[in-house]
Amino acid sequence: MTARRSSQSTAARIAGSIIALGLLAGCATPPPESDPEALAEWEQVNDPLEPMNREIFAFNEFLDTYAIRPAAEGYRNVVPQFGRDRLHDALENLKSPLVFANDLLQGETDRAVQTFFRAAFNTTFGLLGFVDIATEAGIPAHEEDFGQTLAVWGIEEGPYLVLPLFGPSNPRDAFGTAVEWYGDPVDLVLLNMGYDWATWTRSGISGLDKRERLIDTLDDIKRTSLDYYASLRSLYRQHRTAEIANGRNQTRLSTTSTSGASSR
Amino acid sequence: MISRRPFLLAALGGVSLLVSPLRLAAAEAPPADPAVAFINRLADTAMQTMVGKGVPDQERASRFRTLFTTDVDLVEIGRRVLGRYWRTASPEQQQDFLRLFEDIVVLTWSTRFKDYGGDLRHAVVGFVDDGDRGLTVTSRVERDHQQPIMLQWRLKRTEGGFRVVDLIVEGSSMAVTYQSEYASVIRANGDRIDGLLNALRSKVADLQSGAAAPRN
Numbered sequence: 001m002t003a004r005r006s007s008q009s010t011a012a013r014i015a016g017s018i019i020a021l022g023l024l025a026g027c028a029t030p031p032p033e034s035d036p037e038a039l040a041e042w043e044q045v046n047d048p049l050e051p052m053n054r055e056i057f058a059f060n061e062f063l064d065t066y067a068i069r070p071a072a073e074g075y076r077n078v079v080p081q082f083g084r085d086r087l088h089d090a091l092e093n094l095k096s097p098l099v100f101a102n103d104l105l106q107g108e109t110d111r112a113v114q115t116f117f118r119a120a121f122n123t124t125f126g127l128l129g130f131v132d133i134a135t136e137a138g139i140p141a142h143e144e145d146f147g148q149t150l151a152v153w154g155i156e157e158g159p160y161l162v163l164p165l166f167g168p169s170n171p172r173d174a175f176g177t178a179v180e181w182y183g184d185p186v187d188l189v190l191l192n193m194g195y196d197w198a199t200w201t202r203s204g205i206s207g208l209d210k211r212e213r214l215i216d217t218l219d220d221i222k223r224t225s226l227d228y229y230a231s232l233r234s235l236y237r238q239h240r241t242a243e244i245a246n247g248r249n250q251t252r253l254s255t256t257s258t259s260g261a262s263s264r
Numbered sequence: 265m266i267s268r269r270p271f272l273l274a275a276l277g278g279v280s281l282l283v284s285p286l287r288l289a290a291a292e293a294p295p296a297d298p299a300v301a302f303i304n305r306l307a308d309t310a311m312q313t314m315v316g317k318g319v320p321d322q323e324r325a326s327r328f329r330t331l332f333t334t335d336v337d338l339v340e341i342g343r344r345v346l347g348r349y350w351r352t353a354s355p356e357q358q359q360d361f362l363r364l365f366e367d368i369v370v371l372t373w374s375t376r377f378k379d380y381g382g383d384l385r386h387a388v389v390g391f392v393d394d395g396d397r398g399l400t401v402t403s404r405v406e407r408d409h410q411q412p413i414m415l416q417w418r419l420k421r422t423e424g425g426f427r428v429v430d431l432i433v434e435g436s437s438m439a440v441t442y443q444s445e446y447a448s449v450i451r452a453n454g455d456r457i458d459g460l461l462n463a464l465r466s467k468v469a470d471l472q473s474g475a476a477a478p479r480n
Contacts, residue, residue: 230448242435
C-alpha cells in the first residue's frame with residue numbers, strides 16, 4: 001500500500017511512532033516470530049490496539065443503538081425524502097471550500113476546478129446549494145478531506161483506531177478530522193460573525209444526515225456478519241485506500257468496445 | 265430526480281432510429297466483449313432477483329443459489345477466504361466450510377436490496393484484461409436519491425466462459441473482507457477452525473429464521 005509513496009516525511013514517521021507508543025498501553029500481543037504467516041496477518045490487520053478499540057467500539061455501539069440510530073430513524077420518518085435530499089445537497093455545498101482546499105493541497109487542479117464551479121453553480125442557480133444542479137449538468141461531486149491530503153503527502157495511516165463517537169479511524173485521519181473541525185472555512189466565518197450556534201447546528205444535521213444514509217447499509221452488515229467489528233475494520237481500511245487513490249489505483253477504464261479481451 | 269441526459273439520448277436515439285435504421289444497425293455491429301456481456305447478464309439477473317417484489321424469501325434464496333453456483337466460483341473464493349487456515353483444515357472441515365460459506369453468501373446477498381423500494385440500474389463502464397490473471401469489469405449501480413455505487417467484478421476464464429472470483433464494492437473487496445472477518449473469528453476461538461464453523465452455523469440459522477419470519 002505504501003510502496004508507491006516515495007516522499008516519506010521523517011517528521012511524520014516520528015510523530016506516528018510517538019502516538020503509537022503513547023497508545024501502546026492497551027495493546028494486543030503480536031504472534032511469535034516463529035509463526036511468520038500469523039505475523040504477516042497481524043501486520044496486515046494493523047490493529048495492535050484491538051482490545052482498547054473493541055471497548056470503544058462497544059461504547060459507540062451502545063450510543064448508536066440508544067441515541068444516534070433512533071435519532072436518524074426519527075429524522076427519516078419526519079423529514080420526507082425530498083427534504084432530506086435538499087438538506088444533504090446544502091450540507092455538501094457548505095463543504096465545498098474545504099474540499100476545494102484539499103483538492104489544491106493535493107495538487108488536483110482538475111478536481112479543484114470542478115469543486116469551484118460546482119459551488120458557483122449550486123450556490124447561485126442551485127438556490128444556495130439546496131439543489132445540486134451541477135451533478136445534473138455533468139460535474140459530479142467528489143469527497144476529499146484532510147486525512148486524504150496527509151496520505152497524499154506521504155504520511156502513514158498508523159495503527160487502526162476507533163474514536164469515541166466518530167468511529168473507525170487512525171492517527172492520521174483523526175488528526176485530519178481535528179484540523180477540519182477547527183479549520184473549516186464556513187465554520188470560521190460563522191464563528192467570526194458570532195453565530196456559534198450555527199456551526200453546532202450544522203454539525204448536528206451533518207451527523208444525522210450521514211447516519212440516516214448509512215442506516216440500511218450498517219444494519220445489513222451487522223445482521224449478516226459474524227464479527228461486526230472486524231468487518232467494519234476491513235471495510236473502512238479498504239474503502240479509505242480507494243478514496244485516497246481517487247480511483248486511480250483501481251482498474252484503468254478502457255472503453256467496452258475496443259480491444260483487450262481478444263488475447264484468448 | 266430523473267436525469268435529463270439519458271432521456272435526451274433516448275430521444276435522439278429514437279429520432280435516428282426513425283431516420284436511418286440502417287446506420288443504427290451498423291453502429292451495433294462491433295459485438296460487446298463477452299466478459300461485458302457475461303456481467304450484464306449476471307447483474308441483470310441478480311438485480312431482478314434482489315428487487316423483485318412479492319417473491320417469497322425462500323424462492324429468492326434458491327434463485328440466488330443457482331446463480332452463485334453457476335456463475336460465481338464459490339470454491340475458489342472460499343479457499344481464499346479461509347486463507348492460511350485452508351491448509352491446516354481437515355477435508356471434512358473444508359467441505360463444511362464451503363457449504364456454510366455458500367449458505368451465508370446466498371442468504372446475505374439475496375436479501376441485500378430486498379427492502380429497497382426504488383430502481384437499481386446497472387451499467388458496465390469499462391474493463392481491463394490482465395491476461396492470465398483474469399479480467400476486471402467495472403460497472404456502476406445507480407440508485408434513486410443516492411450516489412451511484414462503483415463495482416469491480418474480478419473474473420477468471422473457464423472452459424465455457426467466465427466465473428466471478430471477487431466483487432469489489434466501492435474499493436472494498438468482498439473476499440478480503442470475509443477473509444479478514446473470518447480470521448478474526450478463528451483467532452478469537454483460540455485458532456480453531458471449528459470455532460468459525462460453529463459461528464457460521466448459528467449465523468446461518470439466524471438468517472434463515474429471520475428470512476422466514478414476516479417482516480414488518
